[in-house]
Structures are given as structure tokens and as C-alpha cells.
Amino acid sequence: MKIGRLATAGLAFLLFFGPVLAYASGRRGAPVENRPATDFSELSVSWDSFSTLSKFIADRIPFRSRAIKSDGWIDQHVFQEDPAFGGGAVPRVIHGEEGVLFLADDFDFPCTSEITPTETVDNLSQFAHLIEDSGRKVIMTFAPNKSTLHQDLLPSSASSRECWQTFTNDFYRALSTSDMPGYIDLRSALEKEIANTREYLFYRKDSHWDNAGVTTAIRQVVQQVKPEIWKQSQVLYKGVETYYGDLLKLEGQSDSDEAPRYIIKRPEITPGPTTDFRPGDNIIVYQHYMNTGPVGELIEGKTLLLTDSFGVRAIPSIVPYFADLTVMHFDVDTSLSYIPMIQDADTVWIFEAERLASVHGKFIEGNPIFLEALSQALSTPLRDK
Numbered sequence: 001m002k003i004g005r006l007a008t009a010g011l012a013f014l015l016f017f018g019p020v021l022a023y024a025s026g027r028r029g030a031p032v033e034n035r036p037a038t039d040f041s042e043l044s045v046s047w048d049s050f051s052t053l054s055k056f057i058a059d060r061i062p063f064r065s066r067a068i069k070s071d072g073w074i075d076q077h078v079f080q081e082d083p084a085f086g087g088g089a090v091p092r093v094i095h096g097e098e099g100v101l102f103l104a105d106d107f108d109f110p111c112t113s114e115i116t117p118t119e120t121v122d123n124l125s126q127f128a129h130l131i132e133d134s135g136r137k138v139i140m141t142f143a144p145n146k147s148t149l150h151q152d153l154l155p156s157s158a159s160s161r162e163c164w165q166t167f168t169n170d171f172y173r174a175l176s177t178s179d180m181p182g183y184i185d186l187r188s189a190l191e192k193e194i195a196n197t198r199e200y201l202f203y204r205k206d207s208h209w210d211n212a213g214v215t216t217a218i219r220q221v222v223q224q225v226k227p228e229i230w231k232q233s234q235v236l237y238k239g240v241e242t243y244y245g246d247l248l249k250l251e252g253q254s255d256s257d258e259a260p261r262y263i264i265k266r267p268e269i270t271p272g273p274t275t276d277f278r279p280g281d282n283i284i285v286y287q288h289y290m291n292t293g294p295v296g297e298l299i300e301g302k303t304l305l306l307t308d309s310f311g312v313r314a315i316p317s318i319v320p321y322f323a324d325l326t327v328m329h330f331d332v333d334t335s336l337s338y339i340p341m342i343q344d345a346d347t348v349w350i351f352e353a354e355r356l357a358s359v360h361g362k363f364i365e366g367n368p369i370f371l372e373a374l375s376q377a378l379s380t381p382l383r384d385k
Contacts, residue, residue: 095155096150097152097153097154097155100202102154102207106148110355111161117170119362120171120357121171121178122178123361124366125179131181134379136346137301139347139351140181140183140184141352142187143310145355146202150200171358172187184221184224190213200213200259205248209313214314217314222299229296229297235264237262239261240260241259243257264317268294269298269320273290274287283312285328286329289319301347303324303348304342306348306350306351307327307328307351308351308352309353310353311351312329326341
């Protein structure tokens with residue numbers, strides 16, 4: 001009995017104090033989520049500081065990825081369920097057919113949206129009209145969810161989520177019937193490409209599109225904005241690439257996968273300097289790009305691209321077509337930060353994930369307070385809905 005109690009006490013000591021001792025010895029937790037680690041500067045004196053401090057500590061706990069991997073293995077192989085972490089947690093990753101993984105946010109956001117698909121499109125249309133009425137060009141694009149394009153690969157448990165299916169259908173129906181200036185339909189282009197090539201256009205183990213999906217989307221945009229500069233021969237197949245999917249990381253796995261690799265090569269275009277106009281990283285990007293080339297071979301003027309991780313993945317394929325491109329990630333302290341940059345732009349391009357459209361429609365560029373401030377800054381009245 002005494003030996004058993006000592007063994008139990010020793011195990012408890014390792015569980016509770018092992019990470020602390022490892023941290024003190026210099027070990028640090030590796031990132032396991034599709035975001036940078038919470039920075040100390042994000043801590044503030046407010047009620048939010050408790051949850052922020054929790055994230056700050058969790059991001060740095062040694063052995064965290066191993067614990068997540070072990071937890072995920074037990075869920076999958078013992079309980080035959082998709083991995084879920086934390087007390088009362090639901091799976092962040094959904095396992096589909098042919099080894100394809102899906103992000104649960106594709107379903108959770110539509111099913112918990114605070115506004116309807118029609119309200120989402122109406123609010124975003126207000127933004128687009130403001131840009132156009134101010135004399136600027138506007139481009140509005142929405143990167144479809146993997147679950148939207150590959151519904152045939154979803155497990156039966158996911159396809160029964162009626163709220164998700166209804167929201168998705170209503171969202172695209174509202175887009176197709178709206179008068180949103182600058183709207184370019186990426187879903188139809190991607191669906192057609194999937195039917196023609198039988199390629200996924202998405203990484204199987206990641207929540208984002210792959211090089212083939214990016215190329216298809218950018219082709220659709222360029223052909224709408226300045227069709228004469230698109231040359232399919234400049235899209236080069238470079239074999240396969242190895243990648244580490246964000247959905248695998250969410251399950252604590254370090255396995256890799258492969259996907260086709262394409263690049264866009266425009267030899268007539270000379271890249272200029274790339275500058276960071278505010279601190280960022282490889283996920284949260286705030287950069288300015290310049291290009292020169294023969295007359296008529298670039299989209300001229302100052303283009304502001306407001307985007308999320310889908311647009312960031314597409315940057316190498318976007319940049320070669322623009323003379324002056326500023327990329328600003330949506331993840332800033334306040335959407336009011338966009339206004340001076342919009343004022344300085346000739347073209348404003350919104351490039352956001354479908355799953356985040358309702359969030360943007362209510363809280364970001366579709367937010368009434370932001371729209372009113374933008375209206376005043378551009379000296380352009382808001383249209384009646």
C-alpha cells in the first residue's frame with residue numbers, strides 16, 4: 001500500500017510539476033495552433049487579462065504538443081471519436097473520407113452566427129458601395145470553405161448539420177442576387193476546376209487551399225480585373241511539395257503530407273522592394289510590394305488588399321500582377337485602422353474566408369460604426385439598404 005501511494009504521489013508530482021521543471025531548464029512549447037503564440041504585450045489590466053494570461057501560459061507549456069497528441073490518440077483509437085481537447089470540448093477537426101480533414105469552424109460559425117446570410121451580404125455590400133461611390137475600384141472575393149467544395153467527402157454526422165447547410169446555401173444565393181459592386185464568384189470557378197482536373201484544390205490535412213486552388217482563384221480575379229495580362233502558360237507545375245497541415249497540428253500530430261505545387265512565373269515583371277509597414281509574421285502580414293514591367297502588363301494604381309490567412313497563402317501568386325500592392329491582415333487592433341489606408345488606395349480588395357463572412361458582416365467592414373466612420377472619411381454618403 002505504501003509503495004502504491006508513493007508511486008501515485010510521484011506520478012502526480014510529474015504531471016503537475018514536470019512542465020514547470022522543464023520550463024525552468026529552458027524547454028519551451030512549440031506552436032500547435034494556426035496562430036502565433038500570445039505575446040506578453042497583449043496582456044492588459046482588464047477582465048480579459050485572465051483569459052489572455054491563460055493563453056500566454058498555455059502557448060509556452062513544454063510537452064503540450066505531446067499531451068495533445070496522446071489525448072487525440074485516445075479519442076480516436078479508444079473511444080472511436082474525432083479528437084477533442086479540454087473539459088467539455090468538441091472536436092476542432094472533423095475526419096472525412098479519403099483521409100481529408102475539415103476544420104470544425106466551417107460548421108460552428110454558420111450555426112452560431114449573430115446575423116443572417118442576407119444581412120451579412122447587405123452589410124458587406126454597403127461597404128463595397130461606399131468604396132465605389134467614392135470613385136475607387138472595389139474587388140470583393142470570398143474563399144469557399146473546404147466543406148463547401150467537398151461536401152461529398154464529409155462524414156454523415158457533419159452533413160446532417162442543417163444549420164450549416166442552410167446558411168451556406170442562403171449565403172451564396174444572397175451573393176448571386178445582390179448588387180454588390182466588384183463581387184467575383186470564386187466558388188463556381190473552383191467547382192469547375194475540381195470537375196475538370198479531379199484535384200482537391202485544398203490541402204487534405206490543412207484548412208486552406210493548395211497551390212492549384214490559389215492559382216484558380218487568382219486567375220478568376222485577374223481575368224475579371226485585367227484579362228489581357230493573364231497567361232496560362234505562366235502557371236508552372238513544379239512537382240509535389242511536402243507540407244505540415246494546420247489541422248494535424250490541432251490534433252497534436254507532426255506528420256507531413258504532400259500536395260501538387262504550382263508557381264506563377266512572369267519573367268517580364270521586375271520585382272521591386274518589399275517593406276513591412278508594421279510588425280507582423282508569416283501569418284499576420286502587413287507588407288507593401290512594388291513591381292515594374294512593360295506598359296499594360298500590370299494592374300496599375302495603389303491596390304489595398306485586406307485579407308486573412310487565405311489571402312496570405314495566395315500572396316506569391318497575387319503580387320506579380322500588381323504595380324503597387326499593400327497587404328493588410330484583418331487581425332489589427334481595430335477596423336478603424338483600415339480607413340487611412342483606404343483613403344490612400346485607388347483599388348480596395350476584400351479577400352476573406354467564407355466561414356468568416358458573417359463575422360466580418362457584423363463586426364468588421366460591415367459594422368455600422370465602421371461604415372459611418374468610413375463614410376465621413378471618404379465624404380461619401382451611405383446608401384439606404
